[in-house]
Amino acid sequence: MANLKLYDPFEKMQFSDATCFLCGTTITKEQRTPVFGEWMQQKYQLKNKELLLLDKSVSTFGELTIPCCDHCHLNHIIPLEKEVEAATEKGVAGMQELNEQRLFQWIGKMYYGTLVTELIKEADPLISPEYPVSEDPKMLGKFRSFYKVLQSLRVPMVFSDFVPCSIFIAEINPTEDDLPFEYQDELTTMAFSIKLGSVAIVCTLLDNGIILKALGRLNRLVQGQQLHPIQLAEVKARVFYAAYIFSVVPEYFERAVKPGDDHLIMDTLIDDVTNEVFNPWEMTAYAHMLEEMLKPWSIREEDILQNPKQPLSFLIDEDGNFMRMEKYQSIRS
Known part of the structure; x- marks a missing residue:
């Protein structure tokens, strides 16, 4: 039976090397997954290519990994990376044929992996960032909304008439x-x-x-x-x-789960009545x-x-x- 329970690391700011980024399971420090797929690192020689993080520390594509339990790594991350790798072999046509929700999950995993790295580092930064992400309630609310739909990578989920x-x-x-x-x-x-x-x-x-x-x-x-x-x-x-x-942040709401359901249905709401969708260009x-x-x-x-x-x-x-x-x-x- 599918596990349809969502995980919310933002409720208690549960970001550490001891917690799986995707399901919240307690793990060892050795259990990690690459933010950027190993196939991509090999194909484009990225392993030693440098990345500058918000706290001014320097990492590399190869070093950038996030806490991930074995189950999520084997059952969710690896299949996603294989799917995208196969699509890239067909060039632009392959990427256009790729399911949009899967492409969102792949991009979202890389984006969120970078974010999680920043949140973990803020507990002990090399240089304190001028505007710590963990101290900005508006940004944390935005990330929390994003994480809810990113869990479609782990929890079977259908977006009702929208893609995030x-x-x-x-x-x-x-x-x-x-x-x-x-x-x-x-x-x-x-x-x-x-x-x-x-x-x-x-x-x-x-x-x-x-x-x-x-x-x-x-x-x-x-x-x-x-x-x-x-x-x-x-x-x-x-x-x-x-x-x-x-200038608006979508909100997402899962419908109540009924007996026998094998997926969540996610609805969305954007406040475009009291807020302008775009600030002036x-x-x-x-x-x-x-x-x-x-x-x-x-x-x-x-x-x-x-x-x-x-x-x-x-x-x-x-x-x-x-x-x-x-x-x-x-x-x-």
């Missing part, structure tokens, strides 16, 4: 693509991007698909296209900025985000805002059509 996230999948043109792997996440806005070879995934993890709808035209423009890396950077800037101005703030994403091409904010009414874009031309690009030509040439 927005997922953008794009194919990258190989002509000037020098980076086989890229990864970026933003803890507070829950925006996430990862590039695996020719496939890029950009995701906002707790918006019930609202950002995908808001940026629907952008998503339709890039479907079936091969993006230059600078165009991917712009997609990331638009999605990450939309996550930054997204501010062009200067967006330009700053885009500048960050365009650093490899040395493009500055003043370049982006030469025409404030129509900021610099490498994706969309003046007529609103997709700009096909194989090679980047400097805007200063």
Whole structure:
């Protein structure tokens, strides 16, 4: 019989190396699972690639592991990683065919694994973060909502007419693509991007698909296209900025379990009556985000805002059509 009981580590802030991150079982310090799948570490030589954490300590992709009991590791984590690995072998088509809930779980596991690492480290940080996550009630409430739907990885769960996230999948043109792997996440806005070879995934993890709808035209423009890396950077800037101005937090409620039920049904509620769903789009703030994403091409904010009414874009031309690009030509040439 399926175990339909949810676990809530936020109730008692139960984050330690002695507790499974997924079910709460007491474990030994040796029982852990990689945040980034071993197949991915091997394929993209990530084991010794460095990661900077919030407390300014440096870890590597290989060192970043989280507490996980043997049961969850064998029955939930490994099957998920195998499923995603098989999808990546088929390129962008394989990732687009992958069940959206499974893709959410895979991205969510990496995001939450990084978060759990931060929460455990805050008990004994190398350098105390300026704004500790564990002392921010609003953020903890947001993470708590996210964790409830992430448990669909362990507890059989059906989302009633929603998916908790927005997922953008794009194919990258190989002509000037020098980076086989890229990864970026933003803890507070829950925006996430990862590039695996020719496939890029950009995701906002707790918006019930609202950002995908808001940026629907952008998503339709890039479907079936091969993006230059600078165009991917712009997609990331638009999605990450939309996550930054997204201002509501979905709530999730499980329906009462009846005898014989083999899964939970999760409903959702967003307060869009007393709260605006998005804060105003501010062009200067967006330009700053885009500048960050365009650093490899040395493009500055003043370049982006030469025409404030129509900021610099490498994706969309003046007529609103997709700009096909194989090679980047400097805007200063």
